Amino acid sequence: MKPLAFALLLPCAIAFAGSPDLAATILSHLAQPDSAQTQFIEVSYRGMLDRPLITSGTMKWLGGDKLERDVEKPYKMIAKIGDGQMSVQRGNGAVQSMPISRAPQMDAILSGFRALLGGDVAQLSQDFDVKAMGNEARWVLTLTPRARELQSRVSSIQIDGRGDAPRCMTMTEADGDTTITLVGGMAKAGLQSAAPLQSALAARCRND
Numbered sequence: 001m002k003p004l005a006f007a008l009l010l011p012c013a014i015a016f017a018g019s020p021d022l023a024a025t026i027l028s029h030l031a032q033p034d035s036a037q038t039q040f041i042e043v044s045y046r047g048m049l050d051r052p053l054i055t056s057g058t059m060k061w062l063g064g065d066k067l068e069r070d071v072e073k074p075y076k077m078i079a080k081i082g083d084g085q086m087s088v089q090r091g092n093g094a095v096q097s098m099p100i101s102r103a104p105q106m107d108a109i110l111s112g113f114r115a116l117l118g119g120d121v122a123q124l125s126q127d128f129d130v131k132a133m134g135n136e137a138r139w140v141l142t143l144t145p146r147a148r149e150l151q152s153r154v155s156s157i158q159i160d161g162r163g164d165a166p167r168c169m170t171m172t173e174a175d176g177d178t179t180i181t182l183v184g185g186m187a188k189a190g191l192q193s194a195a196p197l198q199s200a201l202a203a204r205c206r207n208d
Contacts, residue, residue: 022132022135022136022139023132025136027141029164030161030164034063035060035063036060037061038058038184038187039056039057039059040056040181040182040183040187041054041056041181041182041186041190042055042179042180042181043179043182043196044177044179045177045178047175047177052195054191055071056071056072056073056187057071057073058072062082065081067080068080069081076091077090077091079106081100081106085097085098085099086099086100086103086106104150104153104154107150126146127143128143128144129144130142136163137162139160139161140161141161142156142158143158144156155173157169157171158170160206166183167183167184168181168183169183180201182205186204
């Protein structure tokens with residue numbers, strides 16, 4: 001992975017809470033030169049459901065603010081985000097489009113994955129307070145939204161990683177619902193249960 005130039009990181013360091021040097025170093029290691037893609041498994045825990053919702057597929061960062069999310073299981077869906085718009089196609093159905101401002105949770109996911117795959121430090125520090133814990137070998141980044149509108153929907157986004165490889169992204173919504181997304185090697189390893197407990201999956205992200 002190509003590190004982002006430290007000259008770009010230093011002006012943003014004062015925006016980080018907790019360990020600014022560690023946060024800047026982690027993000028520099030995560031930065032991709034032009035584009036990237038990663039497998040994902042998304043496990044959503046909803047208070048109204050007895051079992052988590054599980055989807056899997058490929059997340060593609062195409063540079064800038066362009067992101068494509070291809071769900072392959074248990075159904076087919078392609079979601080594209082870029083230039084302030086989001087489009088969704090389910091199976092062979094018609095493509096539906098809308099402004100990304102109408103889907104703030106998806107906008108938050110976009111910002112989180114931009115941090116993982118794009119190394120967009122300046123934009124990240126505008127959208128979130130960032131706290132880093134651990135060390136370069138074993139780390140956790142916690143992103144807390146700055147905008148009140150997003151705070152009313154998303155409490156935090158937590159990214160667990162090792163070295164230059166993110167493992168999991170956990171988005172906790174304001175109502176307590178939580179989505180844990182396994183990426184890269186964690187996604188390739190798969191789930192250890194057809195309906196994993198939230199506590200067990202969170203512990204695996206942190207401790208494996």
